[in-house]
Amino acid sequence: MKIIEHFVNGKSFSGSSKKTSEVFNPATGEVSAKVNLASKKDVDDVVAIATKAFVTWSQVPPLQRARILFKFKELIEKNSDELTKIIVSEHGKVYDDARGSLTRGLEVVEFACGIPHLLKGEFTENVGTNVDSWSIRQPLGVCAGITPFNFPAMVPMWMFPLAIACGNTFILKPSEKDPSCPLRLAELLKEAGLPDGVFNVVNGDKESVDALLSNPNVSAISFVGSTPIAKYIYENAAKFEKRVQALGGAKNHCVVMPDADLDQAVAGLMGAAYGSAGERCMAQSVAVAVGNIADELVSKLTKEVNNLRIGPGLDKGVDMGPLVTAQHLEKVTSYIDLGVKEGAKLVVDGRKFKKPQGYEKGFYLGGCLFDHVKENMRIYKEEIFGPVLSVVRAKNFNEAVDLINRHEFGNGVSIFTRDGDSARTFSSHIKVGMVGINIPIPVPMAFHSFGGWKRSLFGDQHVHGMEGVRFYTKLKTITSRWPSGIKATSNFTMPTMN
Numbered sequence: 001m002k003i004i005e006h007f008v009n010g011k012s013f014s015g016s017s018k019k020t021s022e023v024f025n026p027a028t029g030e031v032s033a034k035v036n037l038a039s040k041k042d043v044d045d046v047v048a049i050a051t052k053a054f055v056t057w058s059q060v061p062p063l064q065r066a067r068i069l070f071k072f073k074e075l076i077e078k079n080s081d082e083l084t085k086i087i088v089s090e091h092g093k094v095y096d097d098a099r100g101s102l103t104r105g106l107e108v109v110e111f112a113c114g115i116p117h118l119l120k121g122e123f124t125e126n127v128g129t130n131v132d133s134w135s136i137r138q139p140l141g142v143c144a145g146i147t148p149f150n151f152p153a154m155v156p157m158w159m160f161p162l163a164i165a166c167g168n169t170f171i172l173k174p175s176e177k178d179p180s181c182p183l184r185l186a187e188l189l190k191e192a193g194l195p196d197g198v199f200n201v202v203n204g205d206k207e208s209v210d211a212l213l214s215n216p217n218v219s220a221i222s223f224v225g226s227t228p229i230a231k232y233i234y235e236n237a238a239k240f241e242k243r244v245q246a247l248g249g250a251k252n253h254c255v256v257m258p259d260a261d262l263d264q265a266v267a268g269l270m271g272a273a274y275g276s277a278g279e280r281c282m283a284q285s286v287a288v289a290v291g292n293i294a295d296e297l298v299s300k301l302t303k304e305v306n307n308l309r310i311g312p313g314l315d316k317g318v319d320m321g322p323l324v325t326a327q328h329l330e331k332v333t334s335y336i337d338l339g340v341k342e343g344a345k346l347v348v349d350g351r352k353f354k355k356p357q358g359y360e361k362g363f364y365l366g367g368c369l370f371d372h373v374k375e376n377m378r379i380y381k382e383e384i385f386g387p388v389l390s391v392v393r394a395k396n397f398n399e400a401v402d403l404i405n406r407h408e409f410g411n412g413v414s415i416f417t418r419d420g421d422s423a424r425t426f427s428s429h430i431k432v433g434m435v436g437i438n439i440p441i442p443v444p445m446a447f448h449s450f451g452g453w454k455r456s457l458f459g460d461q462h463v464h465g466m467e468g469v470r471f472y473t474k475l476k477t478i479t480s481r482w483p484s485g486i487k488a489t490s491n492f493t494m495p496t497m498n
Helices: 040-057 062-078 080-091 095-112 154-165 180-191 206-214 227-239 262-278 291-306 326-342 397-406 420-429 465-471
Strands: 006-008 011-013 020-025 030-036 123-128 131-139 142-146 169-173 199-201 218-224 243-247 252-256 284-290 345-348 368-371 388-394 412-416 434-437 473-481
Touching: 006 040, 006 180, 020 080, 040 142, 040 169, 040 199, 040 206, 062 080, 062 095, 062 154, 062 180, 080 095, 080 180, 095 154, 142 154, 142 206, 154 169, 154 180, 154 218, 154 465, 169 206, 180 199, 206 218, 206 227, 218 227, 227 243, 252 262, 252 397, 262 284, 262 291, 262 388, 262 412, 284 291, 284 397, 291 345, 291 368, 291 388, 326 345, 326 388, 388 397, 397 420, 412 420, 420 434, 465 473
Parallel strands: 142 169, 142 218, 169 199, 218 243, 252 284, 252 412, 284 388, 368 388, 412 434
Antiparallel strands: 006 011, 006 199, 020 030, 123 131, 131 473, 345 368
């Protein structure tokens, strides 16, 4: 049995803990490896190594840091097929989707390569007589990232490239469900010339997370996952006086107006709801049909959902692969059972999907489509994180907006319409952090920032873009005056330019 270890101080590290977790191939349902889980002592030892590495890494000029990231970018591109197949083998995504997620992570590496420009401060001459003032951004210290199973490459790369570009050292705690891709990225960073101890990968469970939260030498925590855990991370990181950005759950809506290009809306919804088997924080799991368009929308969706091509992620022509684990498959299936019990109309029942020959033990579920879903139903209120799309019917535009604004989550939202007035009013009034207009998944590019509102984000700053640079640095403002023939006098009042 293959044993997956940690990556610490530039090499593999077994750790002192005897705890392990099984890693599955979701397509076959078979155990492919066991991963070592770190103890609190292991985490504390890694933090000490990263703390020591920070002393020298923080003094490396930003241009030299950028050159390492340029090399890292080249190595990711060179090894992209290998990395993509690793993602498919442990997560279950189809190949093209896994490759796309790797590309979206690579874009943040490209953005971080511009760190010499991004760290430039501001300067003002003569804020007072012969007094100058300027600001600089300096690194925080040891930063940590806790990332989910659904994007084992992309989400970590939303964090660590900017963190290390800014001069911090970094400890990544990836999901124990699919840990191999982050470890391969660590090896490529070392090959790119990153000094030992600057980037470390520690596999673990709650014990490891709590050790990172409580260690006084960890300055900042970045997290992506469910809302209950995000809230836990936020509260405990704050308790230990750390900077924190914790991205939580979502229930993303897609509003389809009566004037929308319906074929465009259906195509967008199919990819947004069923791509990656719905295991995305930006998956659109609710279609809000406005006015008299609902029956036609459901009819078109039904046809497309029934035609989904489902199978192993490495097979050509597959639209959707398996779910990540048997436990997650059971959880998603229980929500489908619940929706039927709550009274929603199950138009397409993915539970009846016949698994591909030779893959009968894989974690497959067909696409599911609910109609006549109501606001008080749990399948509407809660994040299912699977290939389940719910159709909610709204009488008019205002009812649709009010429905979305009442929801506890505010991650992403879209509207399909030909009306510019509706689109502009929607984008202005909707209480959601990321908005798409005739765009199904409004994930910002790397040079903008990603993050939701309400219970989809705990913390003040979003990830990547300039928000990421600000999160991984602290601002220092310097005011100076050099002797220039002015007679020194004591001043006991608040200093002003006068």
